[in-house]
Amino acid sequence: MATESEVHLYQKRIPIFVRSVEGKFRSFKTGILVLAYTVFFALPWVQWNRASSADQAILFDLMSKRFYIFDLVVYPQDIFWLSMLLFIAATLLFFVTGLVGRAWCGYFCFQTLWTDMFMLIEHMIQGERPARMRLYKQPWNVEKILKVGSSHFFMLLVSFWTGITFAAYFAYAPQLLHDFFTGQAADAAYITVITLTITTYVAGGIAREQICNYICPYSRFQSVMYEQDTLAVSYDTRRGEGTAGRALPKEGLRAREERQAKGHGDCIDCGFCVQVCPTGIDIRNGLQYQCISCGLCIDACNNIMDSVGFPRGLIRYDSERNLKSETPTRPHLEWKRLKVLGYAVALLLMIGALTYNIGTRSDAEVRVEKIRQPLFVKLADGSVRNRYQVHIVNKTELEETYKVEVRGIPASALDLGAVTTIRVRAGKDLLLNAKVDLPEETAEHTHEFEFMVTPNSAPKEPIVRKVGFIGGEGK
Amino acid sequence: MGQQTTKNTTGHVWDDDLQELTNPLPRWWLWTFYLTVIFSVIYWIMYPAWPIGKSYTKGVEGVNTIKYTARTVDGKEVQKETHWNMRSKLMAETNEAEARQKQWFDKVAATPYEDVAKDAELMQFVNSAGKTLFSDNCAPCHMSGGQGKVTFSPNLTDDSWIFGGTYEKIHQTLTGGRTGFMPPFKDMLKEEQITQLANYVLSLSGEKVDTAAAAAGAELFKNPGVGCFVCHGPDAKGNQDMGSANLTDKIWLWANVPAQQDAAGKVEEVKKVITGGLSRGVMPAWGGRLKPEQIKLLTVYVHDSLGGGK
Incomplete structure (x- = not known):
């Protein structure tokens, strides 16, 4: 127990020197790192033939308020796709976390990826963990300045390129790069690149696990999503500690039989699992909020178990229920649970809805609104006029002309005024005045008819909108 | 987690187990806090911050000033410069929006009416x-949709025009205003004659009337001693140059015939107009109040957007 005098309000960061490790989780993480970096850094440079904007495959054009994603053009009115996407992302997170814990944190989160990258830079320049610890302790001399300085230089370089790449999603990449270095780029580009360079460097190069521990909320609300059956990176306390605790493999404690006879568990207390942990925790203390579930301690422990000839899996993905159980089984995904299935159903439904929505998007949007002020107009000869506003949005990348007709009433009843050509520019919209005059007798029996808007480039696909007609004083 | 939480606690316990x-907080967290304090000091040096008596600290000159053009009540433009505030920011942005809008106003002003309507x-x-100009200036009489109000203001969405519905006529009406007038006939004609005239006027619009009375009314209409035809024309179709109404169409402005269900009521409505005449119907002149380009745009709006133009 700590006494009052020992309590400190603030503490310096305890530096973490991560030892590199080999194994299937490390390979998995490296694979994802390579894939994610390739996609992120290369994507803005992929060219795509485009009629209405720069030839870039992915372009978030904020000036013209359009997102280009390959052949998909997203307009502001498609913003609900984003809410669907966010729903899918959130549900996927809950679904995965309920099954296998913080997989996002350990393998996919950009904080993890960039921290991993920066640790790799440190490892390449400053050497393995003991070398880095020695460097940390030694006074500042030429060697230390060079090594530490160059690692931070490369971190800054990666951070800077991260910022450039991010900005390149919002402007034509080759042009942006040229403008950026010749001082002609927009203020927003410089602000974005500088901000991202600083934040990437600070978050991945300096703060590292502190982002997860103190800033990111996800590590704190993970406990809500974990269940008894959730697979988490766990230390098998029963097997590792035995009845007499863990013990170093000293003379007489080398073979498994000898250890079991003396009550010692399989953990040889080598500390490898702690040394490889990017957040610097000891998994043997149980599930902790600092654990980002990256599986590197599993790799480390398995390597040690192999070398001392003990079975693998002293640290493994396992569920709390199985670890506690008197008759433990092989760890397996326990997916037949109401919550997991519920998330899966919600996920599939929303993915289906989004795919359907994007798949059935149209090249033009047409809305016909009846003018209700006044509801109808009686003309000099007694015939009845209703007025409408026809709103056409051209969602293609080319200029388009349209034909506007009516169905269900005589074609001559429609009057578009003096407007001769209904031309809508690429990605723009047009509001058109339309008058419909019907003789008194016809007007009384007409309650609705249809507007037909036909793009001249696709004459066989008229867009039909049913509208109401008010023929007189409620007769 | 469980093992650690039982350790370093303040020793205080609430609600049995809380x-x-x-x-310890990370040391950098403390530094971040100090940084925010330093930031606030820089902020209040640069921007208006502290009240001092009836004044306040103004901040650094130039960092937070906004320039904009304001308009006084009598239409004069005044250049203003003030410190940043929501109102001045709004004014500056309104200036920018007006500049953008002006391009379009200029285009409408430079284009003939017919070509504007085609585009x-x-x-x-x-x-x-x-719509904005109409709502601000015209809607109080003509209603927000231009539908007007029987007995008060003409409907601008129909095809009947008292003073003419061409671009030029509408422009003239807007610029110079109009005054509708019809003399009262209560002293000149007998009650019965007025009834006969009312029947005739209603018959012109295809209403069911007392045919005998209507025939008598027709005679009165053409009678030089009564003189209806002088203004309304021998065919009763009115004269747009002087603003006399077309009595043969089915549109009513001053007599609220559409609101009446029975023939007697309709006759009463028309009689009211003939008896009392009209000195209402004043359309104010907008020439001095609206800019030429605004009047031009409103002309096209009334002619084509409201759709009654001829």
Whole structure:
């Protein structure tokens, strides 16, 4: 127990020197790192033939308020796709976390990826963990300045390129790069690149696990999503500690039989699992909020178990229920649970809805609104006029002309005024005045008819909108 | 987690098991806090911050000033410069928006009426800008949709025009205003004659009337001693140059015939107009109040957007 005098309000960061490790989780993480970096850094440079904007495959054009994603053009009115996407992302997170814990944190989160990258830079320049610890302790001399300085230089370089790449999603990449270095780029580009360079460097190069521990909320609300059956990176306390605790493999404690006879568990207390942990925790203390579930301690422990000839899996993905159980089984995904299935159903439904929505998007949007002020107009000869506003949005990348007709009433009843050509520019919209005059007798029996808007480039696909007609004083 | 939480606590316990941990905060967190304090000091030096008596600290000159053009009540433009505030920011942004809008106003002003109406994009601007101008200036009498009000103001969405529905006539009406007038006939004609005239006028619009009375009314209409035809014309179709109404169409302005269900009521309505005449119907002149380009745009709006133009 700590006494009052020992309590400190603030503490310096305890530096973490991560030892590199080999194994299937490390390979998995490296694979994802390579894939994610390739996609992120290369994507803005992929060219795509485009009629209405720069030839870039992915372009978030904020000036013209359009997102280009390959052949998909997203307009502001498609913003609900984003809410669907966010729903899918959130549900996927809950679904995965309920099954296998913080997989996002350990393998996919950009904080993890960039921290991993920066640790790799440190490892390449400053050497393995003991070398880095020695460097940390030694006074500042030429060697230390060079090594530490160059690692931070490369971190800054990666951070800077991260910022450039991010900005390149919002402007034509080759042009942006040229403008950026010749001082002609927009203020927003410089602000974005500088901000991202600083934040990437600070978050991945300096703060590292502190982002997860103190800033990111996800590590704190993970406990809500974990269940008894959730697979988490766990230390098998029963097997590792035995009845007499863990013990170093000293003379007489080398073979498994000898250890079991003396009550010692399989953990040889080598500390490898702690040394490889990017957040610097000891998994043997149980599930902790600092654990980002990256599986590197599993790799480390398995390597040690192999070398001392003990079975693998002293640290493994396992569920709390199985670890506690008197008759433990092989760890397996326990997916037949109401919550997991519920998330899966919600996920599939929303993915289906989004795919359907994007798949059935149209090249033009047409809305016909009846003018209700006044509801109808009686003309000099007694015939009845209703007025409408026809709103056409051209969602293609080319200029388009349209034909506007009516169905269900005589074609001559429609009057578009003096407007001769209904031309809508690429990605723009047009509001058109339309008058419909019907003789008194016809007007009384007409309650609705249809507007037909036909793009001249696709004459066989008229867009039909049913509208109401008010023929007189409620007769 | 369980093992650690029982350690470093303040020792205080609430609600049986609620304890307060004494985990140390990271040192950088403290520095971040100091940084925010330094930031606030810089902020209040640069921007208006502290009240001093009836004044306040103004901040650094130039960092937070906004320039904008304001308009006084009598229409004069005044250059203003003030410190940043929501109102001045709004004014500056309104200036920018007006500059953008001006391009369109200029385009409408420079284009003949017929060509504006042909151009779907220009008409889109006429629709939106016209609606605003109309709502601000015209809607109090003509109603927000231009539908007017029987016995009060003409409907601008129908095809009947008292003073003419061409671009030029509408422009003239807007600029110079109009005054409707019809003399009262209560002293000149007998009650019975007025009834006969009312029947005739209603018959012109195809209403069911007392045919005998209508025939008598027709005679009175053409009678030089009564003189209806002088203004309304021998065919009763009115004269747009002087603003006399077309009595043969089915549109009513001053007599609220559409609101009456039975023939007697309709006759009463028309009689009211003939008896009392009209000195209402004043359309004010907008020439001095609206800019020429606004009047031009409103002309197209009334003619094409409201749709009654001829």
